[in-house]
Amino acid sequence: MSAPKKVVLAYSGGLDTSIILKWLQTEYDCEVVTFTADLGQGEELEPARQKAELLGIKPENIFIEDIREEFVRDFVFPMFRANAVYEGLYLLGTSIARPLISKRLVEIAEETGADAVSHGATGKGNDQVRFELAAYALNPDIKVIAPWREWDLSSRTKLLDFAEKNQIPIAKDKRGEAPFSVDANLLHTSSEGKVLEDPAEMAPDYVYQRTVHPEDAPNEPEIIEVGFEKGDAVSINGEALSPANLLTKLNELGGKHGIGRLDLVEGRFVGMKSRGIYETPGGTILLEAHRGIEQITLDRGAAHLKDELMPRYAELIYNGFWYSPEREMLQAAIDASQHHVTGTVKLKLYKGAVRTVGRWSEHSLYSEAHVTFEDDAGAYDQKDAAGFIQLNALRLKLLAARERRLKG
Numbered sequence: 001m002s003a004p005k006k007v008v009l010a011y012s013g014g015l016d017t018s019i020i021l022k023w024l025q026t027e028y029d030c031e032v033v034t035f036t037a038d039l040g041q042g043e044e045l046e047p048a049r050q051k052a053e054l055l056g057i058k059p060e061n062i063f064i065e066d067i068r069e070e071f072v073r074d075f076v077f078p079m080f081r082a083n084a085v086y087e088g089l090y091l092l093g094t095s096i097a098r099p100l101i102s103k104r105l106v107e108i109a110e111e112t113g114a115d116a117v118s119h120g121a122t123g124k125g126n127d128q129v130r131f132e133l134a135a136y137a138l139n140p141d142i143k144v145i146a147p148w149r150e151w152d153l154s155s156r157t158k159l160l161d162f163a164e165k166n167q168i169p170i171a172k173d174k175r176g177e178a179p180f181s182v183d184a185n186l187l188h189t190s191s192e193g194k195v196l197e198d199p200a201e202m203a204p205d206y207v208y209q210r211t212v213h214p215e216d217a218p219n220e221p222e223i224i225e226v227g228f229e230k231g232d233a234v235s236i237n238g239e240a241l242s243p244a245n246l247l248t249k250l251n252e253l254g255g256k257h258g259i260g261r262l263d264l265v266e267g268r269f270v271g272m273k274s275r276g277i278y279e280t281p282g283g284t285i286l287l288e289a290h291r292g293i294e295q296i297t298l299d300r301g302a303a304h305l306k307d308e309l310m311p312r313y314a315e316l317i318y319n320g321f322w323y324s325p326e327r328e329m330l331q332a333a334i335d336a337s338q339h340h341v342t343g344t345v346k347l348k349l350y351k352g353a354v355r356t357v358g359r360w361s362e363h364s365l366y367s368e369a370h371v372t373f374e375d376d377a378g379a380y381d382q383k384d385a386a387g388f389i390q391l392n393a394l395r396l397k398l399l400a401a402r403e404r405r406l407k408g
Contacts, residue, residue, distance in 0.1 A: 004116035004143050006031045008109045010101055010131070013048025015170060017120045019159055020147045021055050022166045024118060027151075032057060033112050035105055038066040039097055040186025040244065055168070063108055067100060068186055072243035075100050075322075076187055080286055081231040081341075082306065082334045083294075084314040089264055091280045091287065092317050093188025098127060099322035102134030106142060116143035123149040126269050130320035137323035180207060180277075186247055188260075188280040199265050199275045210251065210279040214258035214352030221350035223357070224253060226289040228345070231338030233286055247282045254281025258352040269319045285347065285354050292345035292356035296364040302337045309333065 007024050011017045011034035024032050034057055036048045045064050052062045075096050086092055105117040117135055121127035123146070132144045153159050163170050183190045191207050205213060227235035234240060236249050254260050260281035265273055294303060309330055316327045343361025347354055369379040 003028050004030050004114075004145065006033065006109075006112065006114035007116045007118050007145060008033045008035055008105050008112065008114045009118045010105060010120065011036050011048060011052060012120070013045070013051045015163065015168070016159070018051055018055060018168050019153070019163055019166075020118065020120055021052070021057070022168060023147055023151060023153075023162070024145065025056070026166070028145075030116075031061070031114075033061040033108060033114055034063065035101075035108050036062075036064045037101055037104065038064070038068060039071050039100075040068045040248070041184040043184075051169070061112065063104075065104065067104065068244040069242060071097065071100055071186060072247050076247065076283075077232045077243055078331060078335070079317060080283070080290055081338050082310055082313045082330070083287060083291060084310055084317060085287070086314045086318045087264070087266055089262055090266060090278065090318075091188065091262075091283045092314060093185065093278065093280055093283065094127070094183050094190050095130060095318045095320075096187065096322075097185045098130035098320065099134045102131050103138060105131075106135055106138045109139070109142060116145055118145040118147065121146065121148065124270065124272070125274075126318070126320070129269055130322075133320040134323055182209070184209075186244060186251070187283050188278055191277040192274060196275055196277060203263060203277050207277050208261065208279060211255045211261055211281055212258050214261070217256065217258040217351050221348050222253065222257065224285075224347050224349065226250075226285070226345050226347065227343070228290070228293045229342050231290070231335070231341040233289065247286070250282030250285045252282075253349060254285050254354070255279075257281075257349040257354075259349060259354050260284035261352065285349070288354045288356055289345040289347055290341075292347070292359045293343050293361065294341055295356075296359050296366045297340045297343060297361050298337060299365065306334060306337055 007028070007030050009017065009021055009024065009032055011021060013036060021032055021034065024030060034048070034052045036045050038045055049062050049064055053059065079092060079096055084092060086095070102117075108114070109117055119128070119131045121131055128146055128149070132146070135142050135144055153162055160170060162168075180191045180194045180196050189209055196203055196207065225237050226233050227238070232243070233246055236246060241249060260279055260283065262278040262280070263275075264278060265275045268274055298306075313327065313330045313334070316322070316324060316330070321327055340363040342363050343359060345356055346358035348357045367379070369377065
């Protein structure tokens with residue numbers, strides 16, 4: 001790969017990406033553009049601008065953008081229409097943010113005339129795959145620089161030495177080994193490494209940042225109502241909210257009640273297993289609510305097919321294939337199923353758990369007349385079930401008869 005002339009860097013303002021910024025300048029003698037995304041991680045982003053300027057980045061080459069609404073509307077919500085969970089538990093909070101960051105990296109590269117993009121993901125994790133597959137899907141000619149796979153700064157000591165030599169500010173707490181690493185956005189927090197690396201050891205309480213301990217949550221349950229239109233949540237307790245504001249409110253409610261904690265050992269796409277602590281308070285409520293409204297509005301055949309497709313869909317997102325034809329094909333099928341997924345779900349939040357306790361919709365397929373144990377006034381002829389059973393039993397009876405004959 002020829003040396004890049006101008007690179008757009010996914011920049012957090014932290015020590016690692018600041019080192020990458022300076023390394024790109026010294027290694028490639030190239031111009032660097034920084035992109036810092038507000039995905040709802042809960043941190044002030046202005047220090048990232050100040051740090052970039054301190055490291056010699058021109059003001060016109062510093063991009064700081066609030067993309068929370070786009071994140072929830074165009075990435076989180078489509079994923080939740082599928083009820084997507086990876087390996088049965090993980091709500092894909094990190095995975096779903098990467099394609100949006102890559103999208104903006106590629107767009108900014110085009111806007112600024114850059115010929116390369118760069119990220120701070122290591123060579124051991126999934127994020128390198130997600131960033132790069134997305135970038136290449138959006139621009140097959142883009143160059144991608146992954147410093148962690150190239151440089152010889154293989155230890156924390158070497159990184160700090162590089163920072164000192166290049167006058168990169170080092171926060172005092174960075175002098176020691178960080179107890180764990182954190183990735184956060186509006187959907188979740190993800191904590192990995194150090195004190196969490198032994199899966200046999202319970203995670204310390206201080207790892208959890210968005211949720212109170214379920215045992216310390218309020219002793220009284222809270223009842224809320226979430227409204228849906230065509231598969232997407234649109235209101236809480238009757239108040240219409242934008243996608244990002246709705247998820248923010250659900251995070252507050254879930255965090256207050258200790259909802260959405262997960263201790264998971266997952267199978268990474270690159271082959272190894274890793275242990276992570278995830279907090280997805282709002283997403284956990286949203287998943288329960290979405291399944292609740294689907295219970296009365298989605299036909300059994302469509303619902304069961306969706307559940308068959310979901311693990312494949314979730315795996316595509318986890319592995320970085322958001323911009324793939326197969327994900328788009330699955331999305332089209334999932335979205336088609338959501339036309340009548342409109343209505344309201346009542347949920348109980350209590351001590352780390354969220355449960356659907358009621359649901360109603362003008363699009364409901366539920367017929368009390370057909371299922372009642374009281375007089376159904378002719379809505380359903382129970383005698384019809386006999387023929388239904390006999391037809392479905394025919395092949396089973398033939399199999400059993402063969403077994404008897406052969407044993408005979």
